[in-house]
Amino acid sequence: MNCILELKNVGFVYGRGTPFEKRAVDNVNLTINEGELIGVIGHTGSGKSTLMQMLNGLIRPSDGQVLLGGKDIWAEPKKIREVRFRVGMVFQYPEYQLFEETVYKDICFGPQNRGLSGKELDEAVRKAADFTGLKPELLEKSPFDLSGGEKRRAAIAGVIAMNPEVLVLDEPTAGLDPMGREVLLSQIVRYHKERHNTVLLVSHTMEDVARVADRVLVMNRGRLSMFAPTKEVFSHADELEKSGLKVPQITKIMQDLRRQGFDVPEGVLTVDEAFEVLAPILKKEGKLW
Numbered sequence: 268m269n270c271i272l273e274l275k276n277v278g279f280v281y282g283r284g285t286p287f288e289k290r291a292v293d294n295v296n297l298t299i300n301e302g303e304l305i306g307v308i309g310h311t312g313s314g315k316s317t318l319m320q321m322l323n324g325l326i327r328p329s330d331g332q333v334l335l336g337g338k339d340i341w342a343e344p345k346k347i348r349e350v351r352f353r354v355g356m357v358f359q360y361p362e363y364q365l366f367e368e369t370v371y372k373d374i375c376f377g378p379q380n381r382g383l384s385g386k387e388l389d390e391a392v393r394k395a396a397d398f399t400g401l402k403p404e405l406l407e408k409s410p411f412d413l414s415g416g417e418k419r420r421a422a423i424a425g426v427i428a429m430n431p432e433v434l435v436l437d438e439p440t441a442g443l444d445p446m447g448r449e450v451l452l453s454q455i456v457r458y459h460k461e462r463h464n465t466v467l468l469v470s471h472t473m474e475d476v477a478r479v480a481d482r483v484l485v486m487n488r489g490r491l492s493m494f495a496p497t498k499e500v501f502s503h504a505d506e507l508e509k510s511g512l513k514v515p516q517i518t519k520i521m522q523d524l525r526r527q528g529f530d531v532p533e534g535v536l537t538v539d540e541a542f543e544v545l546a547p548i549l550k551k552e553g554k555l556w
């Protein structure tokens with residue numbers, strides 16, 4: 268597996284030397300491989316956003332190094348713009364950044380800045396819109412005429428259209444209704460499967476992270492408290508609770524059953540998985556036909 272991102276002793280301090288000095292990220296070491304889908308979780312204020320903003324050079328680490336494709340992104344500060352194309356960042360509520368006359372023009376903005384034009388640009392825009400489930404007829408509308416969920420998709424499409432090697436999504440489903448969340452999450456999974464790009468998904472919804480992530484990165488008070496395969500992270504319910512987090516509800520129920528002596532494995536993450544495990548047990552007990 269090829270490593271795409273590596274963080275070496277990375278730290279960040281806000282307002283250094285002022286009375287408001289605050290260490291937001293402390294000595295983080297990790298590597299992320301090409302094509303992984305990483306869930307990023309942590310209590311509010313644990314340093315997730317600060318960490319993510321260091322991945323594409325929006326902020327410069329106070330200590331340590333961020334390596335993209337084996338190269339320190341700050342080795343040549345003048346080239347930091349290129350890093351921002353290679354690591355695409357979708358912030359919380361990105362729809363507030365839509366500003367063009369049409370959705371099409373809005374999605375064009377990033378790839379055009381990256382140097383795309385003509386047919387190549389058109390293809391990138393349409394493919395990105397398709398990845399986010401945005402219907403083609405919406406491309407000619409004003410972004411302000413779209414629904415909340417459609418605006419969100421348009422904003423995400425604008426970043427995907429730049430074809431970043433790494434896509435960072437900060438709470439992409441926040442504020443959407445359950446159906447909207449579900450659809451957007453499955454579009455993200457499809458994008459990841461088809462493009463084989465690296466995706467980092469910051470989320471407060473443990474159910475979403477459990478369903479889609481290969482590995483989960485847990486932040487606690489600016490430190491990396493766990494970084495392991497998803498099943499392993501969610502089998503540490505006690506440790507997560509110390510970080511102010513919870514395991515998905517279904518995982519908790521299954522852990523309770525296990526404690527009561529039922530023969531169920533650790534780390535069940537989804538309702539479908541739980542059904543597969545429980546069906547034979549219930550059948551044996553004559554409770555399911």
Ligand code: ADP
Nearest residue numbers: 281289291309310311312313314315316317318
């Ligand atoms: P999270 O994304 O996990 O909620 P953040 O990275 O936003 O965490 O914040 C980490 C810590 O840094 C928090 O204590 C927060 O108050 C502080 N912080 C975040 N942004 C700033 C800022 N611009 N100036 C000063 N402190 C900040």
